[in-house]
Amino acid sequence: MRKKIVAGNWKMNKTASETTELIDALKNQLNPSDVEVMIAPTFVNLQAAVKQTSDSHIEVIAQNMHQAQSGAYTGEIAADMLKDIGVQTVIIGHSERRAYFGETDAILAEKTKAALDNGLRVVFCFGEELADRQSEKHFELVASQLKNAFFALPSSDWNNIVLAYEPVRAIGTGETASPEQAQQIHYELRAFFASIDENIAQGLQILYGGSMNATNAEALLAQPDIDGGLIGGASLNADDFIKI
Ligand code: PEP
Numbered sequence: 540m541r542k543k544i545v546a547g548n549w550k551m552n553k554t555a556s557e558t559t560e561l562i563d564a565l566k567n568q569l570n571p572s573d574v575e576v577m578i579a580p581t582f583v584n585l586q587a588a589v590k591q592t593s594d595s596h597i598e599v600i601a602q603n604m605h606q607a608q609s610g611a612y613t614g615e616i617a618a619d620m621l622k623d624i625g626v627q628t629v630i631i632g633h634s635e636r637r638a639y640f641g642e643t644d645a646i647l648a649e650k651t652k653a654a655l656d657n658g659l660r661v662v663f664c665f666g667e668e669l670a671d672r673q674s675e676k677h678f679e680l681v682a683s684q685l686k687n688a689f690f691a692l693p694s695s696d697w698n699n700i701v702l703a704y705e706p707v708r709a710i711g712t713g714e715t716a717s718p719e720q721a722q723q724i725h726y727e728l729r730a731f732f733a734s735i736d737e738n739i740a741q742g743l744q745i746l747y748g749g750s751m752n753a754t755n756a757e758a759l760l761a762q763p764d765i766d767g768g769l770i771g772g773a774s775l776n777a778d779d780f781i782k783i
Contacts, residue, residue: 544767547774709749
């Protein structure tokens with residue numbers, strides 16, 4: 540039985556005091572449940588957030604990392620720095636990293652490998668642009684994103700990868716895929732992995748991302764192949780995130 544994951548990607552939002560405040564609200568109102576709850580504050584607030592959540596079931600995760608182990612990469616953060624402060628999971632391949640910071644499939648393959656080699660779990664984001672959907676090339680595109688990122692890895696590593704399917708047109712726009720549309724592609728993704736390894740495919744947690752909110756979450760999360768959500772905007776508000 541796959542556990543559901545609800546992960547909040549806070550992006551470049553929330554100062555230190557706002558981070559503390561939002562975590563307090565979540566801790567006060569979130570009841571322990573079978574759902575894995577993750578939040579991804581900015582790098583500068585990660586260590587404090589890890590400490591603040593240590594007595595809760597909220598996992599603090601990172602939004603990104605660099606692929607090198609250390610060195611002259613001004614402004615970057617390495618996997619072992621995350622591990623050292625108690626972070627165990629990192630988001631890789633978010634569409635904003637791809638679009639604004641030039642992260643190619645090749646770079647994301649290196650990042651994924653570096654994260655896994657350092658014992659981090661990866662939430663790997665991928666998804667098509669509107670044009671790919673309109674030309675009905677969306678499945679080809681997402682399959683190639685996945686192949687390029689981690690098909691060179693031993694399939695045993697895939698147990699430490701959570702997938703986050705995020706159609707780019709739905710991120711931050713208020714336009715979600717319909718639950719049926721999202722279910723269809725999640726089903727196809729699982730079948731794609733099953734053609735390689737049935738066991739891994741059945742255990743793979745595949746999250747949906749793209750304008751999930753307190754209103755549409757229930758219908759999306761009720762789909763059999765949607766194992767949770769990666770949530771941007773709605774994760775910045777305690778009440779909305781708790782409802783999801
Ligand atoms: C995201 O950025 O991963 C995301 C899903 O954002 P939003 O929920 O705001 O669409």
